Amino acid sequence: MPEQIFQFLVTGITVGAIYALVGLGFALIYNASDVVNFAQGEFVMLGAMTAIALLGAGLPLVLAAIAATLLTALVGLLLERCAIEPARGASVVTTIIITIGAAIFLRGVASLLWGKNSLPFPAFSGNEPIHLGGATLLPQSLWVLGGAVLLVSLTRAFLNRTLLGKALLACSFNPVAAQLVGINVKVMLRLAYGLSAGLGAIAGILAAPITFSSYEAGIMLGLKGFSAAIVGGIGNPMGAVAGGLLLGVLEALGAGLISSGYKDAIAFVFVLMVLFFEPTGLFGHKVAERV
Amino acid sequence: MPYDDKLQAAGEPLADAPLLEVRNLHSRYGPVRVIHDISLNVQAGELVALVGGNGAGKTTLLHTLSGLHPSSAGTIRFAGNDMTRWPAYRIVTAGVCQVPEGRQVFAPLSVEDNLRLGAYRQHHDLDWVRQEMERVYQLFPILQERRQQLAGTLSGGQQQMLAMGRALLGRPRLLLLDEPSMGLAPLLVDEIFRVIVELNAEGVTILLVEQNARAALAIAGRGYILETGRIVKTAPAVDLLADDDVRRAYLGY
Ligand SMILES: Nc1ncnc2c1ncn2[C@@H]1O[C@H](COP(=O)(O)OP(=O)(O)O)[C@@H](O)[C@H]1O
Numbered sequence: 001m002p003e004q005i006f007q008f009l010v011t012g013i014t015v016g017a018i019y020a021l022v023g024l025g026f027a028l029i030y031n032a033s034d035v036v037n038f039a040q041g042e043f044v045m046l047g048a049m050t051a052i053a054l055l056g057a058g059l060p061l062v063l064a065a066i067a068a069t070l071l072t073a074l075v076g077l078l079l080e081r082c083a084i085e086p087a088r089g090a091s092v093v094t095t096i097i098i099t100i101g102a103a104i105f106l107r108g109v110a111s112l113l114w115g116k117n118s119l120p121f122p123a124f125s126g127n128e129p130i131h132l133g134g135a136t137l138l139p140q141s142l143w144v145l146g147g148a149v150l151l152v153s154l155t156r157a158f159l160n161r162t163l164l165g166k167a168l169l170a171c172s173f174n175p176v177a178a179q180l181v182g183i184n185v186k187v188m189l190r191l192a193y194g195l196s197a198g199l200g201a202i203a204g205i206l207a208a209p210i211t212f213s214s215y216e217a218g219i220m221l222g223l224k225g226f227s228a229a230i231v232g233g234i235g236n237p238m239g240a241v242a243g244g245l246l247l248g249v250l251e252a253l254g255a256g257l258i259s260s261g262y263k264d265a266i267a268f269v270f271v272l273m274v275l276f277f278e279p280t281g282l283f284g285h286k287v288a289e290r291v
Numbered sequence: 292m293p294y295d296d297k298l299q300a301a302g303e304p305l306a307d308a309p310l311l312e313v314r315n316l317h318s319r320y321g322p323v324r325v326i327h328d329i330s331l332n333v334q335a336g337e338l339v340a341l342v343g344g345n346g347a348g349k350t351t352l353l354h355t356l357s358g359l360h361p362s363s364a365g366t367i368r369f370a371g372n373d374m375t376r377w378p379a380y381r382i383v384t385a386g387v388c389q390v391p392e393g394r395q396v397f398a399p400l401s402v403e404d405n406l407r408l409g410a411y412r413q414h415h416d417l418d419w420v421r422q423e424m425e426r427v428y429q430l431f432p433i434l435q436e437r438r439q440q441l442a443g444t445l446s447g448g449q450q451q452m453l454a455m456g457r458a459l460l461g462r463p464r465l466l467l468l469d470e471p472s473m474g475l476a477p478l479l480v481d482e483i484f485r486v487i488v489e490l491n492a493e494g495v496t497i498l499l500v501e502q503n504a505r506a507a508l509a510i511a512g513r514g515y516i517l518e519t520g521r522i523v524k525t526a527p528a529v530d531l532l533a534d535d536d537v538r539r540a541y542l543g544y
């Protein structure tokens with residue numbers, strides 16, 4: 001039994017790392033604009049599908065992954081520029097609805113471009129399982145974990161150590177003061193969308209060999225990433241990361257110990273409980289400071 | 292140009308073009324008109340007070356000057372440039388820096404990060420930023436002591452000092468101050484106003500917006516009186532302090 005639990009933990013952390021990256025994307029955009037971007041899951045899907053398509057077109061894996069990430073970041077930027085920015089001054093709810101519309105649009109484009117089938121993506125370094133104290137994991141899981149650690153660290157360093165990162169945070173802490181010190185809030189918003197889209201794309205590419213991908217893969221991943229951000233206290237980037245890991249582990253334990261049929265339900269019930277008992281999220285502390 | 296006539300009558304020089312020149316400015320929130328036909332100017336080196344009661348439109352005027360709120364008519368010229376429609380960041384870059392009402396520090400960031408962000412448009416000039424930060428720490432030694440502390444944990448007076456320091460790091464040619472005395476104990480008001488005078492003496496041009504007419508007019512060279520969005524009076528500060536209407540309405544005797 002302990003060995004089994006260890007296996008569930010390993011699986012859960014891998015899945016949680018993906019949720020963490022998606023949740024981080026949510027937190028970045030929320031930070032810069034108070035908007036929950038429901039197209040975040042679509043960035044994950046676009047990253048994976050674009051990489052699959054480029055690989056199919058004969059590009060080597062590394063190039064396909066980099067190009068897919070950059071292209072998806074560009075889509076994020078364009079989304080902000082063409083759909084969010086023209087609605088400047090609209091309420092947050094309106095903007096959120098725009099992102100839902102954008103998500104449906106991107107999904108539609110993906111289904112036209114790449115059909116409705118689930119498409120495979122080769123593992124980066126083979127499928128030979130690695131045995132680790134009674135548990136086994138795929139080499140791809142290590143890629144996911146390593147990638148997540150690297151991206152989270154980079155994002156964290158960007159936000160806490162660079163002037164540009166602090167300026168991004170400043171836009172959320174106090175938009176009026178941010179403008180008064182000369183921060184171009186418009187540019188910051190584009191930056192947030194581009195970064196979030198890039199992060200989402202990398203998450204999608206890292207996960208694709210394990211989960212495969214399809215035009216609708218973004219829906220569930222988006223919801224889980226959103227849940228991760230909520231659990232962590234939306235707007236708190238590192239909270240979203242912790243929330244993602246927690247969610248992944250809970251899901252894996254629930255699926256293993258109770259029934260895999262309840263996997264998604266467990267995640268969402270957990271989110272509802274967090275919202276009920278701790279509306280600002282488990283690691284949220286920003287609401288009080290936000291006034 | 293009625294105000295200019297009055298200024299001339301008051302013996303103010305008109306030789307140079309003003310650093311800030313506001314002409315027939317209007318501003319509103321949707322259908323609600325708040326600023327009506329305001330004209331005012333500030334010469335380089337001056338300390339000008341703009342005095343008005345609660346709700347007179349002082350903050351709206353400053354938000355309009357800083358590009359946070361659009362004007363509905365009129366022009367704002369700064370150092371010879373028409374900046375009426377400029378975005379806020381461009382106005383800051385040109386050297387118009389504001390210390391907003393209620394301090395508005397970045398509460399979850401450290402004192403030092405607040406100052407660094409103040410220099411957002413100057414960050415390339417590392418030497419200048421370091422020097423200016425030293426100068427701010429000399430003006431407000433308490434900020435240096437607390438430089439690693441989160442801005443949200445500072446007292447109201449310290450936050451006011453931080454907000455002023457942050458604006459100074461924007462390299463202001465014109466400093467806009469929105470009610471720096473608000474909510475501060477009299478001793479702290481004295482301290483803040485002493486620094487305002489000192490900055491002005493060092494050559495920073497200042498437009499000081501205040502409800503505290505007595506304190507503001509005591510240190511200003513000239514003053515404007517704002518009532519329900521209109522400028523109703525302008526004169527050298529000493530004359531305003533002696534003016535019967537002003538005394539009755541703003542000085543309470
Ligand atoms: N965001 C807003 N929307 C609508 N009316 C506003 C807004 N802000 C201020 N006002 C109104 O504009 C008038 C001037 O306000 P304000 O500029 O804050 O005055 P002051 O700074 O002199 O106290 C007030 O009547 C106020 O109610």
Ligand SMILES: [Mg+2]
Nearest residue numbers: 349350392470
């Ligand atoms: Mg005000």
